[in-house]
Amino acid sequence: MKNTVIAAVLAAALALPYQAKARTVTIVARMNRFGGWSGAYVALYLVGPNNQYVKTVWMAGRHHWIYHELVAWDRANHGNWRGVDGVTGASVGSGQTLTIHTDIADSLINAGYSLVVDSKAYARPSREDVRIPLSTQDNGRVVRTHGYINEFYYRM
Amino acid sequence: MLRSVHKLPGLIAAALILVIAASGAMLSVVPAYDALTAPAAPAPQLTVADLAAAVAKAVPGVSQLTRAPSGTITADYSDDNGMGTDLIDPSTGRVLGPDNQSALYRWLYGFHRALLMGKAGRLASALTSLALITLCVSGAMLLARRMGGWRRFFARPRGSTWERLHVVVARYVMVGLVFSALTGIYISLTNFDLIPNGLAQMAPFPSAVPPGQPMAIAQMPALQAVPVDQLRSLTYPTDPTDVFTVTTAAGQGYVAQANGAMLNWTPNGLAKQVFETIYMLHTGEGFWSLGLLLGLAALGAPFLSATGVLLWWRRRRSLPRIQHNHTAHSADTIILVGSETNATWGFARTLHDALTQQGYRCHTGSMNTLAKHYAHAERMFLLTSTHGDGGAPASARSFLARLEKIKNPPRFPVALLGFGDRQFPKFSQFGYDVAVALDERRWHAMLPYDTIDRQSAQEFARWGRAVGDYLGHALELNYQPVRPRTRVLQLIERIDYGHEVQAPTAVLRFAAPEVGGNLWERLTRRSGLPRFNAGDLAGILPPDSDMPRYYSLASSSRDGFLEICVRKHPGGNCSGFLHSLEPGEMVEVFVKPNPDFRPLRGRRPVILIAAGTGIGPLAGFIRGNARGQAMHLYFGGRDPRSDFLYAEEIEGWLDERRLTSLTTAFSRSHDRAYVQDRIAQDAHRLRKLIHRGAQIMVCGGAEMAAGVMQALDAAIAPMGLSTVALKAEGRYVEDVY
Numbered sequence: 001m002k003n004t005v006i007a008a009v010l011a012a013a014l015a016l017p018y019q020a021k022a023r024t025v026t027i028v029a030r031m032n033r034f035g036g037w038s039g040a041y042v043a044l045y046l047v048g049p050n051n052q053y054v055k056t057v058w059m060a061g062r063h064h065w066i067y068h069e070l071v072a073w074d075r076a077n078h079g080n081w082r083g084v085d086g087v088t089g090a091s092v093g094s095g096q097t098l099t100i101h102t103d104i105a106d107s108l109i110n111a112g113y114s115l116v117v118d119s120k121a122y123a124r125p126s127r128e129d130v131r132i133p134l135s136t137q138d139n140g141r142v143v144r145t146h147g148y149i150n151e152f153y154y155r156m
Numbered sequence: 157m158l159r160s161v162h163k164l165p166g167l168i169a170a171a172l173i174l175v176i177a178a179s180g181a182m183l184s185v186v187p188a189y190d191a192l193t194a195p196a197a198p199a200p201q202l203t204v205a206d207l208a209a210a211v212a213k214a215v216p217g218v219s220q221l222t223r224a225p226s227g228t229i230t231a232d233y234s235d236d237n238g239m240g241t242d243l244i245d246p247s248t249g250r251v252l253g254p255d256n257q258s259a260l261y262r263w264l265y266g267f268h269r270a271l272l273m274g275k276a277g278r279l280a281s282a283l284t285s286l287a288l289i290t291l292c293v294s295g296a297m298l299l300a301r302r303m304g305g306w307r308r309f310f311a312r313p314r315g316s317t318w319e320r321l322h323v324v325v326a327r328y329v330m331v332g333l334v335f336s337a338l339t340g341i342y343i344s345l346t347n348f349d350l351i352p353n354g355l356a357q358m359a360p361f362p363s364a365v366p367p368g369q370p371m372a373i374a375q376m377p378a379l380q381a382v383p384v385d386q387l388r389s390l391t392y393p394t395d396p397t398d399v400f401t402v403t404t405a406a407g408q409g410y411v412a413q414a415n416g417a418m419l420n421w422t423p424n425g426l427a428k429q430v431f432e433t434i435y436m437l438h439t440g441e442g443f444w445s446l447g448l449l450l451g452l453a454a455l456g457a458p459f460l461s462a463t464g465v466l467l468w469w470r471r472r473r474s475l476p477r478i479q480h481n482h483t484a485h486s487a488d489t490i491i492l493v494g495s496e497t498n499a500t501w502g503f504a505r506t507l508h509d510a511l512t513q514q515g516y517r518c519h520t521g522s523m524n525t526l527a528k529h530y531a532h533a534e535r536m537f538l539l540t541s542t543h544g545d546g547g548a549p550a551s552a553r554s555f556l557a558r559l560e561k562i563k564n565p566p567r568f569p570v571a572l573l574g575f576g577d578r579q580f581p582k583f584s585q586f587g588y589d590v591a592v593a594l595d596e597r598r599w600h601a602m603l604p605y606d607t608i609d610r611q612s613a614q615e616f617a618r619w620g621r622a623v624g625d626y627l628g629h630a631l632e633l634n635y636q637p638v639r640p641r642t643r644v645l646q647l648i649e650r651i652d653y654g655h656e657v658q659a660p661t662a663v664l665r666f667a668a669p670e671v672g673g674n675l676w677e678r679l680t681r682r683s684g685l686p687r688f689n690a691g692d693l694a695g696i697l698p699p700d701s702d703m704p705r706y707y708s709l710a711s712s713s714r715d716g717f718l719e720i721c722v723r724k725h726p727g728g729n730c731s732g733f734l735h736s737l738e739p740g741e742m743v744e745v746f747v748k749p750n751p752d753f754r755p756l757r758g759r760r761p762v763i764l765i766a767a768g769t770g771i772g773p774l775a776g777f778i779r780g781n782a783r784g785q786a787m788h789l790y791f792g793g794r795d796p797r798s799d800f801l802y803a804e805e806i807e808g809w810l811d812e813r814r815l816t817s818l819t820t821a822f823s824r825s826h827d828r829a830y831v832q833d834r835i836a837q838d839a840h841r842l843r844k845l846i847h848r849g850a851q852i853m854v855c856g857g858a859e860m861a862a863g864v865m866q867a868l869d870a871a872i873a874p875m876g877l878s879t880v881a882l883k884a885e886g887r888y889v890e891d892v893y
Contacts, residue, residue, distance in 0.1 A: 038266060068358045125219045146239070148239075
């Protein structure tokens with residue numbers, strides 16, 4: 001009994017700093033009916049208070065030579081397509097919904113950081129549809145656009 | 157081996173090849189359609205600067221200008237109401253209307269590259285291309301082997317109608333298919349990132365953009381330097397500090413808004429140039445005539461898949477079923493069969509079954525499959541018939557050539573059995589040739605070379621006992637002939653000739669008897685005439701016999717009757733039976749196609765040479781010659797008053813221009829000539845005909861055929877030609893008995 005309490009306290013003590021440092025964010029992007037030949041490439045990335053690129057949260061689409069055609073993302077990221085290792089998935093079809101769960105450090109929330117969505121369909125230009133601050137105030141706020149993204153929100 | 161390489165990918169990938177090639181053929185029309193419907197090309201001096209300025213004014217919120225390989229220009233725009241694409245007039249930059257891409261085209265495109273199945277589909281598509289290449293290469297090699305060398309690759313193909321169509325279509329489309337498949341595989345490999353396509357190589361974004369107010373687009377020197385027909389795409393800047401992105405056929409760069417200067421211009425790398433060229437060659441985008449040609453070739457692929465599967469199925473069905481057939485590799489007893497009419501297979505099956513019952517592991521196959529090594533073989537049996545005048549039967553055609561390649565004789569003993577008919581001068585000649593060849597190569601004989609006359613079950617059983625003695629146990633070979641599926645036909649007319657000159661000959665005409673009952677009964681009873689052409693063979697089963705006799709057909713089923721010419725042989729079982737028939741009586745008949753003995757279609761003349769009953773199939777050709785192709789008949793008989801077969805009809809055919817000329821020779825008339833004498837006399841005329849591409853068809857006894865060949869060789873020797881050379885071209889064909 002005593003041991004169990006100690007173990008629980010120890011576990012809590014070990015876990016607490018992590019809990020305090022990061023939280024899981026669910027990001028949902030529902031696509032418009034953009035037509036197109038195949039799915040759209042969607043880049044989800046974080047930018048800092050001065051619009052400087054921080055990291056890519058998710059890249060939907062597998063062919064790296066298409067990444068450069070996501071113009072806003074490519075320029076922010078200085079053409080570094082290898083920076084998306086481990087966070088890529090399939091492209092998103094017309095009318096489909098992309099849902100992502102990711103861990104985001106608490107230090108980035110309410111600190112002037114923003115989530116940006118840059119998308120592109122085959123043989124169509126890329127378009128930055130969403131740029132939303134990462135803040136408790138914008139938590140769950142639905143953004144609607146007439147671009148590739150129909151509606152977008154995140155919950156944390 | 158080569159046949160398996162052709163067969164396996166063909167059967168496995170047939171359905172995939174069918175759909176991918178069909179969708180490719182449909183897509184191939186698109187570049188031509190685009191080129192046809194594209195707006196008029198702009199003046200050569202029109203630059204991207206003018207166009208971009210005009211479009212910026214005409215399309216608010218324009219984000220990108222794209223020029224398709226067909227010359228069509230589209231502008232993508234994006235505003236608060238969403239995105240859209242407009243078609244742009246390349247000369248003025250005015251909007252022509254919204255750009256609506258066909259949903260069918262998009263669906264076909266997705267289907268063609270990945271079967272609408274993502275990564276797995278793309279892999280399947282790539283593997284199908286690989287199968288297609290394998291099929292084309294192995295098919296070409298098979299064809300070359302069959303035609304007798306690469307130099308004769310384009311010679312006239314032989315075989316059944318479907319076989320010939322398969323070969324003819326394949327020769328036309330093969331190059332296009334290999335081309336499409338190779339370029340398709342390349343594109344697949346770049347999609348799987350196994351070959352770089354260079355598309356990722358972009359001009360590096362400029363680190364510093366010249367500051368200042370944007371200048372007018374039409375004045376930007378970097379854009380003025382690019383003619384419209386060089387443009388691929390132009391991306392407009394999103395804000396005053398951004399840049400234009402210009403992509404042309406040659407490379408990519410950025411244009412600053414403040415001074416209109418080109419920044420970081422990067423020419424295309426080699427990988428990208430290669431990819432773009434190959435992509436263009438595969439799709440025909442920007443090269444629509446090639447696209448259409450490839451599309452036509454692709455149309456051939458579904459046809460080849462379908463006929464290929466059909467031919468495989470027919471070949472499989474025609475092969476006799478052998479039960480408990482071990483592989484050549486695992487068997488201890490190898491039985492190889494040389495057969496033209498499949499009759500010998502029945503004997504092989506009897507031997508196979510009897511040996512299997514004794515516990516042997518037997519393999520039965522055609523003599524054309526003779527292998528260099530048999531891992532576990534302890535004995536071999538060769539059962540072969542003879543085709544025509546001492547030639548190899550179909551399933552043993554390459555046997556002697558294969559035998560020559562085997563350097564060391566095997567350790568196991570071989571028993572050779574020939575099948576034939578003693579009535580013919582070259583009785584079982586091919587079996588004898590094989591025996592000599594085996595002897596020369598010091599193959600170890602199990603038994604002396606033996607022969608079976610006229611499919612005699614008794615002789616076969618006797619041979620079986622000899623084999624049993626050698627093996628050390630009893631071997632009962634009880635051969636039960638399989639009756640071919642026959643139809644019953646009724647004799648409706650007979651005309652007799654030649655009684656006076658001791659050559660009794662009858663022209664017999666059969667038709668389908670009237671069958672009662674309803675339609676279903678008629679259909680299932682397989683009544684009516686079978687389908688056949690003049691020159692095919694009619695197999696006739698005399699009563700109390702299961703051994704068919706073959707006669708060349710003197711009519712085609714379109715004539716509505718089945719006609720044969722039969723000479724009565726002393727002691728001939730079947731000819732005696734046929735001569736005893738009176739109109740109204742019935743016979744059992746089946747048809748065996750003989751597709752190589754046909755006049756070539758076209759305008760070239762045909763020389764028909766026959767003696768006696770040999771005129772039968774030739775008369776059938778003349779009767780069917782409604783188009784009036786030039787046909788010259790040489791006929792030899794004994795006496796014009798007695799055995800001039802078809803004399804009356806020939807007169808009518810001459811009047812109707814179905815027959816162009818007739819030359820006769822009669823050995824018991826006053827000039828005592830044979831048909832080969834007429835050939836020698838007509839040498840000059842024949843040379844002229846052959847020079848015009850004439851085909852020669854000979855039908856009759858072996859002796860006459862040899863005489864004709866000799867006379868013709870002498871006649872055409874001055875042209876530097878020979879009957880052997882004409883034979884190889886398919887221009888000298890014989891039906892000899």
